Amino acid sequence: MSNEQKLFLKRIKYNKIIIRFIQILIILCFAFTWQFLSDKNIINSFVFSSPKKILETISLLYTNYDLISHILTTLYETIIAFALGISLGFIVAIILYEFKTLAKIVDPFLTMINSLPKVALGPIIIIWVGANMNSIIVMSILINLIISVMTIYNGFLNTDSYKIKLLKSLKANKLQILTKVVIPESYSTIISSLKINISMSLIGVIMGEFLVSKKGIGYLIIYGTQIFNLNIVMSGIIILIIISFILYEIVDKLEKKLLNEK
Amino acid sequence: MKNNILKINHISKKYHTIDGEITAIKDMNIEVNKGEFIALVGTSGCGKSTLLNIIAGLDSPTSGNITFTEKNPKIGYMFQSDCLFPWLTIYENCLIGLKIQKKNTLENQEYILNLLKKYNLYEFKDKYPKCLSGGMKQRVALIRTLALKPDILLLDEPFNALDYQSRLAVSNDVYNIIKKENQTAIIVTHDLGEAVSMAEKIYVLSKRPCTVKKVYEINLETRKDPISNRKDTKFIEYYDQIWKDLDINV
Numbered sequence: 215m216s217n218e219q220k221l222f223l224k225r226i227k228y229n230k231i232i233i234r235f236i237q238i239l240i241i242l243c244f245a246f247t248w249q250f251l252s253d254k255n256i257i258n259s260f261v262f263s264s265p266k267k268i269l270e271t272i273s274l275l276y277t278n279y280d281l282i283s284h285i286l287t288t289l290y291e292t293i294i295a296f297a298l299g300i301s302l303g304f305i306v307a308i309i310l311y312e313f314k315t316l317a318k319i320v321d322p323f324l325t326m327i328n329s330l331p332k333v334a335l336g337p338i339i340i341i342w343v344g345a346n347m348n349s350i351i352v353m354s355i356l357i358n359l360i361i362s363v364m365t366i367y368n369g370f371l372n373t374d375s376y377k378i379k380l381l382k383s384l385k386a387n388k389l390q391i392l393t394k395v396v397i398p399e400s401y402s403t404i405i406s407s408l409k410i411n412i413s414m415s416l417i418g419v420i421m422g423e424f425l426v427s428k429k430g431i432g433y434l435i436i437y438g439t440q441i442f443n444l445n446i447v448m449s450g451i452i453i454l455i456i457i458s459f460i461l462y463e464i465v466d467k468l469e470k471k472l473l474n475e476k
Numbered sequence: 477m478k479n480n481i482l483k484i485n486h487i488s489k490k491y492h493t494i495d496g497e498i499t500a501i502k503d504m505n506i507e508v509n510k511g512e513f514i515a516l517v518g519t520s521g522c523g524k525s526t527l528l529n530i531i532a533g534l535d536s537p538t539s540g541n542i543t544f545t546e547k548n549p550k551i552g553y554m555f556q557s558d559c560l561f562p563w564l565t566i567y568e569n570c571l572i573g574l575k576i577q578k579k580n581t582l583e584n585q586e587y588i589l590n591l592l593k594k595y596n597l598y599e600f601k602d603k604y605p606k607c608l609s610g611g612m613k614q615r616v617a618l619i620r621t622l623a624l625k626p627d628i629l630l631l632d633e634p635f636n637a638l639d640y641q642s643r644l645a646v647s648n649d650v651y652n653i654i655k656k657e658n659q660t661a662i663i664v665t666h667d668l669g670e671a672v673s674m675a676e677k678i679y680v681l682s683k684r685p686c687t688v689k690k691v692y693e694i695n696l697e698t699r700k701d702p703i704s705n706r707k708d709t710k711f712i713e714y715y716d717q718i719w720k721d722l723d724i725n726v
Contacts, residue, residue: 374559376555377561379534380559382534383534384572394576398563401563
């Protein structure tokens with residue numbers, strides 16, 4: 215390896231380290247400032263909590279309030295909603311793609327449903343589905359489904375028209391065109407819709423847990439609000455941020471792996 | 477004796493759009509004999525591709541008809557983009573037509589492997605298209621088309637995506653393969669040099685509505701591969717003549 219190449223690689227590595235370092239620094243600065251302000255009573259730690267109190271609360275939740283099972287509940291609901299949302303989205307996108315007139319007919323309705331704040335449907339869902347975990351999952355699917363449908367459907371529409379023409383010239387039928395070109399060509403779009411979908415699913419689950427739940431991170435946050443213990447609320451939010459970050463990273467890694475294989 | 481395999485009789489094609497009716501093709505007559513290499517030249521947007529689509533059965537003429545001598549003619553269609561599927565290997569790409577038509581027999585597989593060997597692509601058969609140069613990809617696309625043993629080959633500006641040097645080399649390659657496999661071919665192109673150097677017969681098409689303006693039998697002094705044909709004394713004569721026929725005003 216030439217010296218220039220070494221220098222180039224070194225510079226890239228150096229740049230990466232700097233970025234990671236600054237990111238960590240920002241988090242630490244934020245935490246320390248927060249802690250400092252509450253120690254000096256500049257902000258009211260009863261309302262704003264503090265990093266130290268949050269850590270204490272998390273360990274308390276872990277020992278006395280079965281924090282792990284709350285996390286697992288939220289994760290479980292998210293994953294179910296995610297899987298169902300993606301599969302349903304995929305099926306609906308195929309139907310819309312195959313029946314262009316239908317797609318045109320439902321287009322304004324999809325837009326309407328998409329812009330409707332789904333939380334408004336919460337009370338109805340609870341009455342229809344029941345005050346249980348199913349309601350939470352339904353809520354979450356309502357939030358992630360339309361986005362999945364639209365992303366995957368647009369992926370289908372962007373299929374290279376020459377490839378379709380090629381298959382037509384080979385006398386392929388509709389199903390063959392779908393399975394041999396349209397779906398494989400949209401593979402990367404479908405994979406990247408997973409990333410949007412996982413975030414949407416978590417948002418939906420937390421919204422659902424706010425409305426009706428006996429367990430989960432959303433439940434902890436609502437519970438904390440009701441007994442006016444802001445430490446629990448803040449801890450819930452911090453845990454939620456970590457969960458969403460980890461889920462996103464997993465899907466991101468999965469996406470990179472799936473895309474590189476091809 | 478002429479061995480006619482395709483006859484295009486007085487076909488016309490009209491398109492309907494919201495803004496009105498467009499006549500793309502008007503009263504076109506073409507005859508194709510077995511083993512012939514025919515070029516259709518015309519300005520861009522004149523309806524050449526529409527004609528190929530009609531021959532391929534992807535589109536139907538508004539009036540007139542097309543008759544094949546063969547009962548169920550097999551048609552191979554090549555486009556300017558190689559249309560290779562990036563998620564399939566070279567070999568799998570060549571198999572796609574056979575799979576679709578459920579003719580994926582050992583014999584046909586053997587045939588493809590032989591073609592790949594013959595045209596120096598065998599060692600790449602398990603590679604993906606992204607590993608190949610543009611010219612090689614176009615050769616794979618041709619083998620994929622030949623795999624079905626078509627009665628007639630349609631080439632729609634097949635070298636457009638290539639740079640000039642590769643274009644010369646690949647058209648030479650493709651021509652040699654087509655001749656070696658004794659294929660009948662119709663090429664649509666706007667490149668006069670390409671048409672004169674490759675085809676035995678050239679149909680000069682008019683501007684929209686597209687119709688046959690003139691037909692040339694290309695009789696070069698000595699007919700070899702396209703690159704050598706370009707050096708033929710008659711090459712430039714035909715080139716000039718057709719250029720005038722096209723009547724291009726910039």
